[in-house]
Amino acid sequence: xxxxxVEARGRRHERVRKKVSGTGERPRLSVYRGLRYxxxxxxxxxxxxxxxxxxxxxxxxAKSHEGNRGNKAAAKKVGAQLAQRAVAxxxxxxxxxxxxxxxxxxxxxxxxxxxEGGLEF
Numbered sequence: 001x002x003x004x005x006v007e008a009r010g011r012r013h014e015r016v017r018k019k020v021s022g023t024g025e026r027p028r029l030s031v032y033r034g035l036r037y038x039x040x041x042x043x044x045x046x047x048x049x050x051x052x053x054x055x056x057x058x059x060x061x062a063k064s065h066e067g068n069r070g071n072k073a074a075a076k077k078v079g080a081q082l083a084q085r086a087v088a089x090x091x092x093x094x095x096x097x098x099x100x101x102x103x104x105x106x107x108x109x110x111x112x113x114x115x116e117g118g119l120e121f
Contacts, residue, residue: 013100021045027072029082029094029114029121033106036068038075040110041083042094048107052089075106076113081118096121 022028028043036109040054055061056069056078065074086094094114101107 006049007110010023011053011100016097016100020095021096022097023069026095027051027091027099029111029119030097031099031101031107033075033079033099033101034070036070038070038078038106038110040078040089040114042082042086047049051091052082052085056087070106072109075110079110079113079115083114083119087118092118094119094121 020028020073021046021050022043024044024046027044030041030043032039040053040058042052043050057067058075059075061074062069065077065106068074086092096111098107103111111121
């Protein structure tokens with residue numbers, strides 16, 4: 001990525017974060033998409049805590065998924081895994097924070113996987 005692209009994503013992320021905030025009842029689903037892995041967290045911004053997290057970097061994920069762990073198939077599995085952990089903790093509703101990324105590709109697949117797993121947003 002070029003420096004301009006990184007700065008532009010940072011500006012978009014700041015714009016999104018002005019409007020999106022998570023609470024204990026409705027935490028923020030934050031996404032980070034790297035070139036090799038994808039990460040997702042449920043964050044309670046009022047308390048400053050991460051409630052649930054999932055990523056394609058985890059050891060048990062590597063055993064169940066072969067190939068590139070930053071692609072759309074991996075993102076969908078991460079979303080489903082995050083939703084499963086959230087529902088186990090009693091979290092059903094979330095606010096989606098795309099972190100300045102476009103809502104397509106791996107980010108969209110992660111959101112779809114989370115929805116299929118039982119999260120509402």
